Amino acid sequence: MSYLGYGVKSVPTGFRKLLYVNWAIVLLLVAITSAGFLQLYSVAGGSVDPWMMPQVKRFALGLTVMLVIGLVPIWFWRNIAALGYLVSLILLIAVELFGEVRMGAQRWIDLGFMLLQPSELAKITLVMFLAAYYDWLPLNKRSHPLWVAIPAAVVLVPTALVLKQPDLGTALLLAMGGGTIIFLAGVHWAYFATLISAGVGLVVAVFKTRGTSFQLLQDYQYRRIDTFLDPANDPLGAGYHITQAKIALGSGGVFGRGYMQGTQSRLNFLPEKHTDFIFTTLAEEFGFVGASTLLLLYVTLIGFCIVTALQTKDRFSSLLVLGIAMTFFLYFAVNMAMVMGLAPVVGVPLPLVSYGGSAMMVLMVGFGLIQSASIHRPR
Template identity: 70%
Template sequence: MSYLENNLRTVPTGPTKLLYLNWPIVLLLATVASVGFLMLYSVAGGSLEPWAEPQMKRFALGLTVMIAAAMVPVWFWRNVSGLAYGVSLLLLLLVEFHGTTGMGAQRWIDLGIIRLQPSELMKITLVMMLAAYYDWLDIGKTSRPLWVIIPLFLIALPTYLVLRQPDLGTSILLVTGGGIIMFLAGVSWWYFVGVVGAGVGAVTAVFSSRGTDWQLIKDYQFRRIDTFLDPASDPLGAGYHITQSKIALGSGGWTGRGFMQGTQSRLNFLPEKHTDFIFTTLAEEFGFVGAFSLLSLYVAVVFFCVVSAIANRDRFGSLVTLGIGATFFLFFAVNMAMVMGLAPVVGVPLPLVSYGGSAMLVLLLGFGIAQSAHVHRPRTR
């Protein structure tokens, strides 16, 4: 028996696995979700309906899913990664032909009890697929061109399908999240330099295509970019959202106007106050202190994911945990940058706070897989 085998004990079994959950992450996620319940109660004018109560039920279901996923051995998630990725691709194709349209975009599949957004599922299954790929691939081959093309294809295919919906925000998250996994797996820096160069070229091509027969993005997406660059150019039209968002953010000051005292949300000046722009409602009611506190909770979740990944000797478990943490980071970073005018409005929800079903359930499933990697990781005696 080798030294390593002699100094490893078997992973926990049965109900004792609950004791090995990464409880700081569980408590932090519950706290963040509770902030969401509070804000949804506020934007509804002091009522649990129509948003807070359904959100509580979804979180309870999602928490159950997370714990159930954590109890499953991590080797199972590794083995089903390819299948999960394939199913997500099929669902994206199904959206293309039979999807439900909402707010000008065809992104959902109506399952009766819930409207599933396959692009949300793809964010997690792409992380699983790439983590399984790099777990299988010999480390010495990580930066060889042939073995770099494969993950690029795995990222590009769902990104193309999501762009067709159209959903620019999710497409950006897929590309960025996939790139982070490749970087963490050890792909050479030179590839990322090339990607940055290609990105500059792509942005140039997008702007050059405006008004032509080969226009690469939709007109409303160009309007979002125009609004980002100069919100005051159309304050009552395309710039209305971000203008009202900035007013709400600024009026909160250091400590805010007080719970349920936000004028921008209560008087319905702030659009999408229960989804994409819920962070501005929180900042208006609880000020800089409240906004910074929520940001601190988010950062703490990412920190514990990184700590868990570093301590994990299993390559798949480590990469999938870092991937879930990175996806979570991109969610809140893009949303906060968006509502503060630091990035174009691309429709990315604030994780566990914005009202929504698919995003919450899939994200908690992702954390369940990360918890599985934590519970079943090799441990020293």
């Protein structure tokens, strides 16, 4: 239901919108990102270079972007959702054809002034498009196989393209984020039951086909799974990362080893300590107290998003907010599970904490949309 359906009066306009920004979410974002700054400073050996300063600048830019997007009325975003999705698809195909190969994966398009990662863009546009789709779809049709097949395809096409790059982590996020919106939209339970059964079947198939000419995953992906299942198997090879990460995290104890005192990160035993494994440095230096506090901040942020989603009165806003929250949740849950040895190493950063521009921009755009939904909700 669009905002027009409720009348304009109850919606803030002009600069009054700034008063209606969801400041709790902003505060949480700042808190979480600050934890990141702290750790980026620490892993650089007590220096703002080379990671903390760029990250601060990016976050400042991200906050601005969030506010700008937030001030734009939510219906505008709904209206361009389909277009955004289409552009993402085209870019994903383009990256397949002309993309830069970096670190063994085809993920980047060099635009001349910046490197664009279409799969990141797709995380937002997919959620937007699905929310818009269910906003448009009459309620009684939502469980009809045809109207289920369409959103399924909408999810699967970009997922397949990303998987082919190959980028298992992003593909997982896309599939699960999209699936969540379809679920939230009220599609019948039976579809999900079937899907889960099929998923189990697929996992079996993935392992059964291993080593044959039509194996479903790349060799390195199989190796990652092996490593995940038994890191001790190859302690100096691929298992090294996860073993060292667990040592860092575990050795933190209750209160940690003290800020900038983490031996695992300071002495370079930790791989990717400023990106995917940054959580372990925080857990090492601040212990269980620090690590659980960060987790609590994330959960609280998700909680505020859910509350916001329930406060909005139109389906697009609700689904959009919940979808973005889910994507955010998947980021930190997969990352934490990964560094704690509960999930395979799939290359998902810790949201807002890991060093990196793409993920932060995507998330800030996402929170911009949440702000937009929050500001423009009828009161």
